[in-house]
Amino acid sequence: MKQPEVLPCSLFPVPCSLFPFLKKIMENSEIDFSQQDPKALLNLVLTQLERGDFQQRWEISKILPDLGTIALEPLLNILQDETADVEMRWFVARILGNFKSELIIEPLINLLKNAKIEATEAEISLHEITTVTLAGFGISAIAPLTQLLEKPDSKLLATQTLAQIRHSETIPPLLTVVDDPNSQIRAMAIEALGSFRDPRVIPILLAALNDPVADVRKQAVIGLGVRLDLLENINLVEKLKPLLWDIRPEVCQQTQLALARLKTDEAATAIFEQVQSQSVPLALKIDGVRSLGWIETAKSLDYLQEIFLTFDPQFNLNLNPITIEEITLIQETVQCIGRIETRELQEQATQILINLINSNHPAVSDPKIKQLIALGLGKLGLIEAINPLINLLVDPNPSVRFHCISALKQIEPEQTYQHLQNLSQQENISSDIKQAVLMALSEICRGGFIEI
Numbered sequence: 001m002k003q004p005e006v007l008p009c010s011l012f013p014v015p016c017s018l019f020p021f022l023k024k025i026m027e028n029s030e031i032d033f034s035q036q037d038p039k040a041l042l043n044l045v046l047t048q049l050e051r052g053d054f055q056q057r058w059e060i061s062k063i064l065p066d067l068g069t070i071a072l073e074p075l076l077n078i079l080q081d082e083t084a085d086v087e088m089r090w091f092v093a094r095i096l097g098n099f100k101s102e103l104i105i106e107p108l109i110n111l112l113k114n115a116k117i118e119a120t121e122a123e124i125s126l127h128e129i130t131t132v133t134l135a136g137f138g139i140s141a142i143a144p145l146t147q148l149l150e151k152p153d154s155k156l157l158a159t160q161t162l163a164q165i166r167h168s169e170t171i172p173p174l175l176t177v178v179d180d181p182n183s184q185i186r187a188m189a190i191e192a193l194g195s196f197r198d199p200r201v202i203p204i205l206l207a208a209l210n211d212p213v214a215d216v217r218k219q220a221v222i223g224l225g226v227r228l229d230l231l232e233n234i235n236l237v238e239k240l241k242p243l244l245w246d247i248r249p250e251v252c253q254q255t256q257l258a259l260a261r262l263k264t265d266e267a268a269t270a271i272f273e274q275v276q277s278q279s280v281p282l283a284l285k286i287d288g289v290r291s292l293g294w295i296e297t298a299k300s301l302d303y304l305q306e307i308f309l310t311f312d313p314q315f316n317l318n319l320n321p322i323t324i325e326e327i328t329l330i331q332e333t334v335q336c337i338g339r340i341e342t343r344e345l346q347e348q349a350t351q352i353l354i355n356l357i358n359s360n361h362p363a364v365s366d367p368k369i370k371q372l373i374a375l376g377l378g379k380l381g382l383i384e385a386i387n388p389l390i391n392l393l394v395d396p397n398p399s400v401r402f403h404c405i406s407a408l409k410q411i412e413p414e415q416t417y418q419h420l421q422n423l424s425q426q427e428n429i430s431s432d433i434k435q436a437v438l439m440a441l442s443e444i445c446r447g448g449f450i451e452i
Contacts, residue, residue: 042067046074050088057091065098072099076107082114086122090129097133108134109144112157127157135164146173159185163192171198178204183213190216194223202230206239214248221251225258237262241270253287260291265299268292272303276310282325286332293336301345305352307333308361322362330363331372338376350382357388367397374400378407385411386419393436401436405443417444 045067049060064071078084079092093111096104108130115127134141142165148158159177162170174189190208193201201223208220221243230236243255252274259267274280275288289307292300311326334356340349353373356364363369374392377385385407392404408416423429424437 038067038070042071042074045071046078049091050085054087057088061091061095064095069099069101072096072101072103076104079111080107086120086126090122090126093126093129093133097136100137102137102140105134105137105141105144109141109148112161113148113151113154115154115157117153128160131157131161131164134161138165139167139169141165142167142169142173149173149177155180156182156185159188163188166192166195168196168198171196171200175200175204178208183211183216186211186213187215187219190219190223194219194226197227197229202227202234206234209239209243214246214251217243217246217248218251218254221254221258225254225261228262231262231264237264237266237270244270244274249281249284252284256284256287256291260294263295263297265297268295268297268300268303271295272300272306275303275307282328285329289329289332289336293339296340296342296345298345298348301337301340301348301352304333304337305355308352308356308363311361311363327363327366327369331366331368334369334372334376338372338379340380346380346382347384350377350380350384353377353380354385354388357392367395367400370395370397370400371403374403374407378403378410381411383412383415383419386416390420390423390433390437390440393440394430394432401439405440408440409444413444417441420444 045060045064049057049064052060064075075092075096079089079096081089093108096108111130112127112134116123119127134145142162145158145162148154149162155177159174159180162173171193174193177185177189178193180186180189186208190205193204205220205223208216209224211217211220221240224230224236224240227236237259240255240258243251244259246252246255256271256274259271271288271291275285275292280288289304292304308330311322311330334353337349337352340346353376357370357373364373370392374389377389389404389407389411393401395401395404408420420437420441424434424441429437
């Protein structure tokens with residue numbers, strides 16, 4: 001069996017992970033390492049931890065746990081020394097996460113217990129890394145953290161730590177703070193509780209939808225948005241719909257996402273009504289269009305098509321000249337239709353894009369719209385798109401023609417090639433179309449998509 005590698009001439013085995021670190025020290029030191037015992041080596045490492053810069057401390061934090069439990073007591077002493085450098089204590093709190101001894105829990109709890117309300121930025125960072133380290137102890141840390149919830153000064157940090165543990169035993173203590181006057185505490189508790197499928201959580205999340213603070217409402221929406229099992233039991237869509245009209249856009253956006261995950265026609269209707277509203281800003285409308293695309297039902301596709309019709313003079317006689325904002329919305333709508341992945345809906349999506357390009361819709365005069373239509377038809381990949389794409393091959397914009405050829409390459413190669421070949425031999429087509437078809441055939445063959 002291979003013996004563990006040790007330092008030359010040393011009297012005790014040294015973890016290999018310490019070699020690079022010790023080598024650097026040896027280059028700039030007169031210390032005789034052959035005379036060092038583990039405690040002396042530990043003292044050396046701790047001295048470097050105290051005197052080093054951030055990068056040196058970072059490297060030391062990687063190897064210090066390899067010295068074993070002899071490092072535990074001095075590290076805890078540093079952690080609890082309020083006169084010590086805060087950055088060094090931050091590294092110590094981080095290092096202690098590598099020691100799975102429950103002796104560490106109480107000192108970490110005490111640090112949170114004694115945290116200042118008006119802490120410096122460095123002290124806040126120390127508290128944050130302490131919560132991360134404590135959360136790593138899981139169930140063992142829940143009882144002492146629950147006790148900290150009873151102290152106003154430590155309640156926020158205790159809630160933050162409990163929220164990271166993600167174990168069902170944190171549900172009871174978190175339920176005690178869902179109505180706390182501090183909105184940060186409420187938001188943390190709601191966010192954590194939303195990850196549990198526990199019947200006690202549902203009424204809490206529903207109540208939080210009406211919280212006066214936006215972040216709490218947002219966390220409640222996120223938690224409910226993944227609960228497809230509640231779709232019928234509590235008419236979840238009806239509960240979430242009002243949040244589409246929240247005063248804060250981030251809440252509205254999360255509600256769109258939540259409804260999109262539910263993938264129901266009722267959810268699609270609610271989002272479409274929001275997109276159609278004149279009072280909704282463009283950014284939120286674009287997010288709504290994307291949500292309709294993610295729902296991927298026949299109804300949601302109908303709604304996406306209806307967005308086009310809203311800006312079509314044929315269907316809206318009171319329409320003013322189309323604006324840049326409206327063009328942007330139509331561009332996003334075209335992209336969403338072209339991304340449909342449900343096989344049963346791709347024919348409907350293809351027909352919507354074909355109808356748009358064959359219409360007199362003012363948006364179709366925009367080269368970017370035509371490029372996106374071509375791109376979408378290519379992704380959908382149905383043979384019905386070949387003729388509309390061929391018609392676009394004579395577009396004066398070279399980028400549109402390039403996107404059409406690219407789209408034709410994505411559709412069934414054999415059928416596309418044969419269709420183009422037959423078309424190129426017809427006498428009754430215009431010279432422009434014939435030239436465009438020959439160019440497409442050349443590109444398809446040159447790209448190796450078909451064997452001649």
